[in-house]
Amino acid sequence: MHTANTVKEACGLSTFSQARVNVWEVYADKALRGEVLTKDEAFHILGAPDEELLPLLQAAYRVRYHYYGNKVKLNMIINAKSGLCPEDCGYCSQSIVSKAPIEKYPLLDKETLIEGAREAVRRKAGTYCIVASGRGATDKEIEQVAEAVKAIKQEMPLKICCCLGIISEEQAQKLREAGVERYNHNLNTSASHYSHITTTHTYEDRVRTVQHVKQAGISPCSGCIIGMGETWDDVYHLALSLRELDADSIPVNFLHAIPGTPLENMDELNPRYCLKVLALFRFINPSKEIRISGGREVNLRSLQALGLYPANAIFVGDYLTTEGQTARADHQMIEDLGFEIELMHYSLNMSSNST
Template sequence: MTTASDAILSTTAATQAAPTAAAASTGHAILDTAREQVLRRGKGLSEAQILEVLRLPDEAISAALQLAHEVRIEHCGEDVEVEGIVSIKTGGCPEDCHFCSQSGLFDSPVRGVWLDIPELVKAAKETAATGATEFCIVAAVRGPDVKLMNQIKFAIDRINAEVEINIACSLGMLTQRQVDQLTEWGVHRYNHNLETARSYFPEVVTTHTYEERLDTCAMVKEAGMELCCGALIGMGESVEQRAELAAQLAALEPDEVPLNFLNPRPGTPLENQPIMDGKDALRAIAAFRLAMPRTVLRYAGGRELTLGDLGTRDGLLGGINAVIVGNYLTTLGRPATADLNLLVELNMPIRELQKTL
């Protein structure tokens, strides 16, 4: 599969070379500034600077990705973190996130399904067998009730008894008591995405607020769990709002940022939204890395459509240092073997579990 990003595939050859901190000027002031500010001093770009990166001309994308790759190597190391995700409860969510086929408010083909605990344990084992160090349990809910929390506790105990893997959760908005429970049960990381910029959020979600999401993120960090807080771009937001989102994520200082690209789902309000241009997606990858030099930046949903196989390679050589392998919650991803083989081909070592415990 090829996409619009094919025109700049010289990126791949360029970024496979060893990073060179003393590289010559690119001819683009923002990249020269970022080399000094981000690469050498480890200080992420400001919102205005991020916007400059997102507005770079096509001929500068390769240089931006090269610099982002150097920043990733310098501040995060060579290792790539691999994760699998599975939904314990799919569909029937009461929220109206306009991009999500799991909302019970839309006429989507996705229907409510619960996964039983033996299936969850099996999925965790299969995930670990790929070399993944992280297994994320997801539920399509506004927030967990007592029944779901009990199921999560049982699932965590069963998984820990049968497979060595870090467990993450994504269960919507939490109370302080629920945060404390997950921490006590040994949940390694909690996912709660901002999705889009504060200024654009009311255009895609109306059943809860941006501040409610921020509240859960703050409680997770204060409890000592790692915070995974991601972005979904290509929903019709402006390039200025894309820069706003990157800056707002950077201000949260999350441990991980999953970077999703909209895959328009049938029956949702965004079903007719055009697929994001591959070159704009590559600009975003570079910009998000330069905004957050020390954060785990993870390839997540939609990259298969937006970037294709060749663009996926470019992103891995342009600042990405983590990958969700296999399928997503309601959409198909690349085969896990394809991503793992690509990591081997690019000489990107998969992070060992003991390094993350």
């Protein structure tokens, strides 16, 4: 565990008051110049005293504003295939080792996936995420998703993201030809910590899938889950790995410890630390879409709105097996900040009512 003293020593500061010579703005300047923060600087952010939180967020916001202004991107997930997964990921309610009482079903039919896209439009989401549990999709499932995507693209101008597990370059190519613009496959944690959360596949398997996606011409989406027993060193190297992968979109999840999963008793996060993590990811990946993802409501709680100062995107509605804040509440949060939802130019005459 890093103490305040070790952070001060690492940063060469005799007192934190010396860090108030706008060191956060120095980090913002480095990010805007394309320079990478050092490990000591990253630890300074993660260990920042709570009274420095607002100046830190202001500096992260300056970087965010440079690339995205006050626009907020909305994404919506559909749990296209639930449970039935042979992997042993300790954080996941759908894994083979989970005893969580979740609904289990095979891949949803084409019309259900299309209707989910219509709901994404109603919720003002610009990206619709088709997510399926499992180690990886079969060729038949890839074909089913591809057919649904073709139909969605004919009807709606949504950006389509798929998250179907480990895939080959050939499967990625088929999705791209169907109209899939983005593919999500999270690294989840650092290479050195990976075996502590999953043993049925490797960190390298995940990196390889992201590379297949890029080779097929699909925009890579890859992120993390914070709060699984990782160290600050793990967090820093994970942020660097995502920079090196050149992931266009980085979902930052905060562990929602679900009863019945191996990590059900993990409880090491607080809202202020979560905000510091988001700031760090903005500084290290300044031009990328940083999306506050799973666990936002249970970990950021009353400080959710502050997360949009470093981050520029959120999921709207429910997650895979857990409920999210209502779309109406998310829209209100964005409006109250004075921010603006980045809307697609929908040609549909659809209800704007949100659930």
